[in-house]
Amino acid sequence: MDDHQVYLAKLTAFSRMLRLEGFKVSHQETADACRxxxxxxxxxxxxxxxxxxxIYAKSREEQLIFDRVFDGFFVSEDVMRALAREQxxxxxxxxxxxxxxQEQLQVNxxxxxxxxxxxxxxxxxxxxxxxxxxDFLDKYKNSAERSPELYGNFIHxxxxxxxxxxxxxxxxxxxxxAAADPEIGLLFRDISEFRDEEIPKAISIIQTxxxxxxxxxxxxxKSSGRSGVLDFRKTIRKGLETGGAFxxxxxxxxPRRRRHMVMLCDVSGSMIQFSEFALRFIQSLxxxxxxxxxxxxxxxxxxxxxxxxxxxxxxxxxxxxxxxYGKGTNLANALEYLSGQRPPIxxxxxxxxxxxxxKTVETRRAYEALQxxxxxxxxxxxxxxxxxxxxxxxxxxxxxxxxxxxxxxxxLGALANACRRLATPD
Numbered sequence: 001m002d003d004h005q006v007y008l009a010k011l012t013a014f015s016r017m018l019r020l021e022g023f024k025v026s027h028q029e030t031a032d033a034c035r036x037x038x039x040x041x042x043x044x045x046x047x048x049x050x051x052x053x054x055i056y057a058k059s060r061e062e063q064l065i066f067d068r069v070f071d072g073f074f075v076s077e078d079v080m081r082a083l084a085r086e087q088x089x090x091x092x093x094x095x096x097x098x099x100x101x102q103e104q105l106q107v108n109x110x111x112x113x114x115x116x117x118x119x120x121x122x123x124x125x126x127x128x129x130x131x132x133x134x135d136f137l138d139k140y141k142n143s144a145e146r147s148p149e150l151y152g153n154f155i156h157x158x159x160x161x162x163x164x165x166x167x168x169x170x171x172x173x174x175x176x177x178a179a180a181d182p183e184i185g186l187l188f189r190d191i192s193e194f195r196d197e198e199i200p201k202a203i204s205i206i207q208t209x210x211x212x213x214x215x216x217x218x219x220x221x222k223s224s225g226r227s228g229v230l231d232f233r234k235t236i237r238k239g240l241e242t243g244g245a246f247x248x249x250x251x252x253x254x255p256r257r258r259r260h261m262v263m264l265c266d267v268s269g270s271m272i273q274f275s276e277f278a279l280r281f282i283q284s285l286x287x288x289x290x291x292x293x294x295x296x297x298x299x300x301x302x303x304x305x306x307x308x309x310x311x312x313x314x315x316x317x318x319x320x321x322x323x324x325y326g327k328g329t330n331l332a333n334a335l336e337y338l339s340g341q342r343p344p345i346x347x348x349x350x351x352x353x354x355x356x357x358x359k360t361v362e363t364r365r366a367y368e369a370l371q372x373x374x375x376x377x378x379x380x381x382x383x384x385x386x387x388x389x390x391x392x393x394x395x396x397x398x399x400x401x402x403x404x405x406x407x408x409x410x411x412l413g414a415l416a417n418a419c420r421r422l423a424t425p426d
Contacts (some may be wrong), residue, residue, distance in 0.1 A: 011037065016057060017207065020280070021065050029055050032222050033039055045074065050116070051088050072211035091193055097123040104134055105159075107144050112159065117388040117408065188414040191274050191385060202412060206281050209416040253404045261292040262377070264338065266356035267319050267352075268298050268329045268367055274385040275355045276315055282353065283420050293345060298324040331360040335369035344426035346376040354382045354404075358396040366396075370403050380404040383418055 011033050011355055015025045019304045023189075049070055057066040105112045120128060137155060144152055194202055234250035265275040279294065294304040302322050331354075337338065338346055346352060352373055361368050374380045378393065382400060384391075388408040391397040400406060409415040 014069075015056075017069055017073060018066070020203075020207070021069060023056060023062060023065075025056065034384050037139060048176070049074075052279050068206075072208065094123055105137070107137070107155055111230060112156060113164075114159070115388060115392075118160070118163045123165050129162075133159060188411055189410065191277055191415070192271070192409050192410070194268075202277065203280065205412055206277065209412070210281060210419075248364050260347070261293060261351050261353060262338065262345055263294045263353045263355065264301075264334055265294065265296050265304075266298070266329060266331075266354075267296045267324060268358070268359075271329075271355070271357055271385070272316070272319065274357075274410075278355050278383055278409075278415060279315075281415055295334065295338065296322065296324060297329075297331070297337075299328050300324055301331065301334045301337045329356075329360045330362065330366075331358075332362050332366040332369045335366065335373045339369065339373050344376070346373055348378050350377040350379070352377045354379045354380065356382070358382075358394065358400045359387050360396060363396045363399055367399050367403055370400065374404060381418075381421075382406040383409050383415070385410045 011030050015030045015033075018025050033052050033055050036055070040048055040051060049067075052070065053063060053066050057063040098119065101119060102111070105114065105119075105122070120154065121235065122133070125133075136158065140155055144155060191202075231250045237251060261282070263279065264278060265271075267275055275296075283293070296302055296304050296319060300323075302324060338352070370380070382404050384397065384406055386394065386397060386408065387410050391401060391408075397406075407414075407418045407421070409418040
């Protein structure tokens with residue numbers, strides 16, 4: 001991809017973010033901004049900021065918003081590397097704890113029956129608390145070998161109680177944080193509990209988190225390294241600059257393979273608010289995919305146009321006018337509709353993202369349709385607003401989770417982690 005295409009793709013995503021802030025950005029303004037970037041390059045960030053501001057910001061209020069969006073979107077390389085390094089260190093630390101717990105949390109040589117959420121809770125516990133539980137496990141190890149059923153159940157109940165207490169402490173901490181700082185508190189509150197007056201602040205948080213994820217991904221792509229294949233033409237060209245000394249070897253970059261996304265969004269009464277937030281989040285991830293399509297479903301399925309996704313008011317109005325809102329949910333019909341499209345929209349380069357709480361009629365038929373869709377596209381990620389600890393009470397959640405990667409994301413924080421995961425290349 002040449003510089004012209006890179007600049008155009010970047011500015012198209014930037015213009016979309018400005019529209020989410022209420023700017024009226026025309027295609028001509030985006031084209032003008034692209035020409036400016038081609039002429040100026042991006043060596044002088046402040047000059048570029050002033051030039052683009054002259055095009056996009058038409059008032060003092062818009063200038064302030066523009067500055068904030070620009071600083072978040074066009075993050076400096078140092079900041080990108082710092083964010084990526086910090087996140088990588090956190091991920092590595094948590095992954096090391098999870099890996100160790102796979103061997104540590106065993107009874108009679110068998111892994112303990114703990115959900116993924118419970119294992120994540122164990123990994124997030126203070127080291128002293130984790131060690132206390134491991135000491136308890138070691139203390140009753142011999143007893144469990146003598147009487148597996150009796151002591152196995154006893155150990156499991158103690159572990160479950162301790163993990164539940166840890167979850168409650170985390171929720172209490174989130175509540176206290178919410179009281180001290182409402183903006184941070186929104187990260188930990190169930191999305192379905194947001195009040196109307198809190199939605200603008202939640203949208204602002206989404207944009208900030210999306211910018212951070214974009215920065216991490218951009219930095220990761222830059223530092224993803226070379227492919228290991230020597231680029232002879234560039235090496236020779238660089239060598240000529242130093243009198244023929246080829247000490248600066250150039251390597252070909254690994255081709256970036258971003259997938260096409262197809263999003264299937266449940267817009268039944270219980271799901272519409274979650275779908276709005278999740279769609280807004282995913283649409284803000286300009287590093288996540290090359291293209292995306294959005295389909296809305298309840299009993300029937302319709303494809304959403306780009307204009308309907310501009311903001312929440314337009315989205316809700318579009319859903320109401322489409323005739324699908326307020327009806328039952330038939331996931332089987334929606335998946336069969338996607339699988340039957342010609343030309344096909346589900347291919348081996350497609351990631352299918354399902355936004356639904358799994359509550360649907362004809363669960364068995366829906367599961368069969370899910371398997372067919374998974375076979376066509378190869379990768380299915382299900383974002384479920386129901387907390388994982390409640391899936392065991394919902395048969396449809398258990399069935400669907402067995403057939404694809406299902407991620408619980410009932411809070412903005414969990415939704416951010418899910419979006420970071422789906423935006424990371426395979």
